[in-house]
Amino acid sequence: MGYFLKFNRQKKQKKKPMSKLYKSIFNVNGCTVVKQEQTDTTVTITVRLTKGNASRCGCCGRKGKLYDNGREQRVWRTLDLGTKMGFIKMDTYRVKCRKCGVKTVKVPWASHRSGFTDAFEQQVAWAVCSMSKKAVAKQLRIAWNTVGEIVDRVWERLDTRPIKAGCIFRRIGIDETSYKKGHKYITVVVDHDRRCVIWVHEGYGKEVLDIFMRELSEEQRKGVELVTCDGAKWIRSSIEEFLPNAERCVDSFHVVQWATDALDKVRVEAWREARKENRNPKRGRGRPTKDSVPKDRTAEGIKNSRYALGKAPENLSESQQRKIELxxxxYPRLYRAYQLKEELRIILKMGYADARENLDRWLWRASHSRIGSVKDLYAKIKRNYDGILNTIRLGVSNARIEATNNKIKLLIRTAYGFRNMNNMLSLIMLSCAYVDVKIAYEWESESRESSSKAA
Ligand SMILES: [Zn+2]
Structure with a gap:
C-alpha cells in the first residue's frame, strides 16, 4: 500500500511540471495537457477540459448539462513556437444549454466555431492592419479567405468599437464609395475630429443611412453638430429626421466634382461637333498632292483635353496650356464652361463674406450661360446653396474624407478573395476606425490583467 502511494506521488510530480510548462507556452487555461507530439513543422498538445470548464455552452458560456460525448476530435491552430506551427487538439462533445439548446462545448482559448485560438486571431488582425497581404499570408501561413473570417470575428469581439462605447461625434461626414467599377457601393461615416471611420455598410440610400442613425443613442444623435456630405437628397432627409442639432455642409470636393462633370459634358458635345465638321470626303490612295488641305486635328485636341481642363491653371504644363488657348x-462655349468651373473652385477657397457675394454673382452668370449642362449645375448649386456656404463658414476641410476614401479603396482591393462582404467591411473598420488592434502579446497581458482584476 505504502509503495503504491509513493509511486503515485512520484508519477504525479513528474507529470505536472510538463503540463504546466506546455500550458504556459501555449497560454491555455482551464484544461490539462494529456499528450504532446511534434513533427518537423508542428508541435501539438492534446488537452482535456478541467471539471469547472467541462460543461459550458459554446455560444453563451453558461454552464449546461453534458449532452453526449460525441468524441469528435477538433484541432485549433495557435501561435507559432519558434519556427513550428502550434496546434491544440481536444475531443469535443456537446452540451445542452437552457438558452441556446444543444451546442458544442466552450473552450477557453477560442471563439465558437473558430479553428484558431483567440491569440492567433488577434495576431492575424494586427498583421492585416499593419503589413501587406503577401507578408501576412507568408508569415502566418494561412489562406487569404480565412483571414477574412478571422478579421470579422475579431471585430465582432472588440468592445471598444466607437458607437458601442457611446462616444459623442460632433462633426461627422457621410459619403458613399463605389467599387467593382461602380457596380457596388458602400456608405461610409467618418468622424472629422477623431479622424477615423465610425461606420460602414453595404449599399447606399436612406434605408442604409437610417440603420446608422438608429444605432446611435439619443444622446449621440443630439451631439452631432455638423454633417458633411454631397448634395444627395437621401442624406438630407435622413439628417432632418434624426439629427436635430446638425448643420448640413456640402463638401467643396463634391462641388468641384459636379462642375468638372458638367464641363466634361460640354467638352464631349464640342468634340462631336468638331468631328462632324471634320468629316472630309475620303482622299484617294497615295501621297497627298501639294494643294490638298491638311487634316484638321482640333477634334483630337479636344478629345485629349479632359485632363488639362480638369487641372488648376497654375499647374498646367506647356502643352496643356496650348490646348486651353486653342x-x-x-470653342467659346467650352471655354466659358471652363472659366465657370475655375471661378467656382476659387470661390470655394474664399472667406465667408467674399464667397457669398461671389457665389451669388456666379449663380447669375451660370443661369445666363445658355449651356445646357451648366444650367443643370446651376440648379444643383442653387439647391445646395446653404450647405455650400455652411462649409465655408464653419471651415470644414474635406482632406480627411478624401484620404479615408483612398485608404478604403485600397482595403477593398486588399480584401479581394474574402468570401463575403461583411468580412471586407470588418477589415475596413479594423483598419480605419478609432480602435487599437492589439498584437497577440499585448492582448494576452491585457486579458490576464482584466481576469486578475475580476478575481
Ligand atoms: Zn448557451
Missing part, C-alpha cells in the same frame, strides 16, 4: 480661340 479651346479659348475656337
Amino acid at each position: 479651346i479659348a480661340s475656337r
